[in-house]
Amino acid sequence: MAIKDILIWPDPELAKVSEEVETIDDEIRALAEDLLETMYAADGVGLAAPQIGIHKRMVVVDIYGSEEDRPSGEEPLVIINPKFVHKEGELTWEEGCLSVPGEVGKVTRAGKVTMTYTDLDGNEQTIEAEGLKAVALQHECDHLDGKLFVEYLSRLKRNMIKKRMLKLKAEREEEDAAA
Template sequence: MSQLTILQFPDPRLRTVARPLDAVDDEIRQLADDMLETMYAARGIGLAATQVDHHVRMLVMDVSDSRDEPQVLINPEIVDRSGSQICEEGCLSVPGEYAEVERAEAIRVRALDRDGQPYELEADGLMAVCIQHEIDHLDGKVFIDYLKPMKRRMIERRMKKQLRQAKREPASQAL
């Protein structure tokens, strides 16, 4: 396994709509493993393939307290939703930024597992938020798209400033 680079907003590749996978093979399973390693290393609870510059409809997540219940959803599709909840969200592609976003409280998702077998999953609370957030990434959306224009512009400016500063800082040299 290896860690992948997480794209940072405002990278335009985050706006790419992911394509469905026709088959689940060893290459896709390896990508899922690498995404899980990347997500755990970044201390996230979910990661969409789009965020690591692979534009296929796959996400990984682990919302367990013990961080030992990894899940892989390939070609996820929300087939039912109910209720409403407001939850403070953050994003590995928009580090350090958090905002309240309204999402469905409960969802039912149809997907393929890491072996290509179809299944359905009912989720509520944090798991429902996580799945909706990651599917948004697969559709080329970022959580700040749900914010009021002024708040969104403030976050966009801060992220662009961080990007400019990172480009100006000299790279450290290994001895």
Template sequence: MALLPIYTAPDPLLKTISKPVEKVDAEIRKLIDDMFETMYAAPGIGLAAIQVGVQKRLLVIDVVGKGQEGEEPQPLALINPEITWVSDHDATYEEGCLSVPEHYADVVRPAEVEVSYLDIDGKQQTLRADGLLSTCVQHEMDHLDGILFLDHISALKRNMILRKLLKQKKLAS
């Protein structure tokens, strides 16, 4: 396994639309392993392939996390995920993102979703999610369509955060 570089906003790659995974093979499974290792090391609870520079419709999630006391990790890889149902009621969560480091904002999303996806064996699965898992799935699926959580907040707040990130990138180089 290997740690992968995480792209940060305003990198234009994060605004691209990811392509479907053609075949679930050893290469995709290795990418999934590397993505889990990268996500846990960051540390984060979700990571889309585009965030590590791979333009594939693939994401990994573990809302329990690695090494939380008394909790076993619950890694979940979703390949070519599609939302098939959303609830009528909404939920607000303070979201952060490994591609938007150290910035957080309240985002309103459907409280529950149902998602159809392929698992690591290439088998069709369905996931019904609520709470943090629902928010995380929607957040990571947004990445596959070139959408950041910043796109769900006011233009004023979004532009302030992007300017800070740009400034940090310039200082780092």
């Protein structure tokens, strides 16, 4: 288990389409641990494998953000090869993303979704979600197709965010060079 570096947008690695997971082996189980650990360390409610540079169709979601805040009986979701089978309604949410730190923007998505996926034990699962959970599932699954929430924003807002991210990345590179 390890906390991984999260790629910051814009990064060509974030724009790639991820590949289906063929078999659930030790590598995939380790990836699930890394994703969960990295998500919790960054105070996120979701993280997709491509955000740590692994182009596999796998995401983790925990809308409670931590073990302490999660009601008993609820588990963090480890989602492999997700597919939306139904979407309905509309919901506008102010979204953020661990790959776009410190930024938020309003995005309108389906308000209610039904999704099928494979769990870590290799079982097919169906999940219905609404509210934040529906938003998080759609946001994370977008990452698997190389799409980030900033692409739903106006060009003006997106360009402003891009400038700040490029500045942030330059600052981090300087820090790394100095370290």
